[in-house]
Amino acid sequence: MSYPTPMVIANLATALSDKSWDALVIVAEKFLDVLPEPLNEVIKNQAEFDLRINKELMSFISEDVNQRRVVLAPVGQTSRYFDDVRSYYDAAKKAASVVLNMGAKKPLLVVLGNDKAAYQHAELVSYLGFAQALWQPLEAREALGDLIEPISLVGIVGQHLDGANAAALESGRYVARDLCGTEPERMAPPQFAEYCIETFERTDVEVTITDDMPTIQAEYPLLWAVARASVEVKRHQPRVIRLEYTPPGAVDKTLMLVGKGIVYDTGGADLKTGGHMAGMSRDKGGAAAVAGFMKTVAELAPLGIKVVAEIAAVRNSIGAEAFVSDEIITGHSGVRVRIGNTDAEGRLVMADLLSKLREEALDEINPLLFTVATLTGHAARSVGPYTALVENGVSRAKGFGELLVQQGDLLADPCETSRSRREDYTFVQPRTKADDLLSSNNGPSAVTARGHQFPMAFLSIVSGLDKHDVNDDQPLPYIHIDIAGSGVEGGDWQHGKPSAAPINALFGAFINA
Incomplete structure (x- = not known):
């Protein structure tokens, strides 16, 4: 197996309508009133009885979402002078572990960035954090088979992401982890x-x-x-x-x-x-x-x-x-x-x-x-x-x-x-x-x-x-x-x-x- 290949999708509505993705991961500062319907209504309804939304990582199942599995990964504050884009990396990495535990194999990653220059690569960084969590050591793959890395494709909704750069970076990072971690x-x-x-x-x-x-x-x-x-x-x-x-x-x-x-x-x-x-x-x-x-x-x-x-x-x-x-x-x-x-x-x-x-x-x-x-x-x-x-x-x-x-x-x-x-x-x-x-x-x-x-x-x-x-x-x-x-x-x-x-x-x- 190798790193999960990124598939960049430019249009959010197109991505959300695609039922072939089996989990929806949203990485953002906030989740209410920032997404299209009916997804926005689904999250609003969830927020009525779950106060974790916008505060901590959470997941739920919804028949009203084409991907059914939904993971909301908040990045926390981004306005303080010491905040940086690692908050997106960390949030996506945590979300990947939840996706694996849910049994999903073809996740869709939606990154809602902001217009601050420091976060211009939030989509790329989120993908790299997601992939970091999915890597398993070389000896484990050789002993247990490639099924311990079941996710081979990640959809990413993004206007600012170069798919070739993302794939090349993660390919190199995968090699580095193999060589260092063995x-x-x-x-x-x-x-x-x-x-x-x-x-x-x-x-x-x-x-x-x-x-x-x-x-x-x-x-x-x-x-x-x-x-x-x-x-x-x-x-x-x-x-x-x-x-x-x-x-x-x-x-x-x-x-x-x-x-x-x-x-x-x-x-x-x-x-x-x-x-x-x-x-x-x-x-x-x-x-x-x-x-x-x-x-x-x-x-x-x-x-x-x-x-x-x-x-x-x-x-x-x-x-x-x-x-x-x-x-x-x-x-x-x-x-x-x-x-x-x-x-x-x-x-x-x-x-x-x-x-x-x-x-x-x-x-x-x-x-x-x-x-x-x-x-x-x-x-x-x-x-x-x-x-x-x-x-x-x-x-x-x-x-x-x-x-x-x-x-x-x-x-x-x-x-x-x-x-x-x-x-x-x-x-x-x-x-x-x-x-x-x-x-x-x-x-x-x-x-x-x-x-x-x-x-x-x-x-x-x-x-x-x-x-x-x-x-x-x-x-x-x-x-x-x-x-x-x-x-x-x-x-x-x-x-x-x-x-x-x-x-x-x-x-x-x-x-x-």
């Missing part, structure tokens, strides 16, 4: 690579898998260090996955992304204890989002935009071959890295890939580089359920981070920017002449000052991007994206559904711009 054996590095190969078959995205261990050891030495303890187990061996989309015709801009794909993080020699290892199969959320974004790109095949993504799929295992703190490892860029903590492995597996893309970027047209990762507990502590963005000087000068913030707000995928400061670069400076760079301190990021900002400084230096900042001869914009707080619903990394952040924001800022 347990560590089913989505071990070789399986992650195989999923990508299958996903991009018959698309314009070229998939290249590096699976030769001597090659990985030689070309990605920092990644190899993290993978060392896993290599003796063949099914856990690392993979470097490259996804590349080149549009027909001229290229106007190039997006280059690196995704952290730690399929399981034991912490390595700095072992996670006290129950903190549970949920670490989701430490591949950054790579999952990158692959999902590429799926959206593949579906839309945009003109003028080249997109290159590289994914480090690695298991951070514990064993006799595990790398340890105090080791000094020379990365792809030639920078000598002293390991401060083996549980700060995500920045290491991305470092060599970012260094290679930095070299490629010098020959690309208007490149913009990203790292996307579930990197630090500090990001979740600092910005809560939001995606944290840390930019270099070039990106900040061009306003790319602020663009992601603006588009994320419009598409229910909120982000917050954090400044990169001189203290971040000082934090990772070497303490001796034996090395050039310190990977991390040996304490938890959540209790480390600037714990989600200084990793961006590390990544800039270890990849050589620090030589391409705003005052250098060949400036390259770079944004580090930390989804540790936004990557799963409710911040529950063990049981929460993957959110697919920051696919919506990336789409709005750079594909649908």
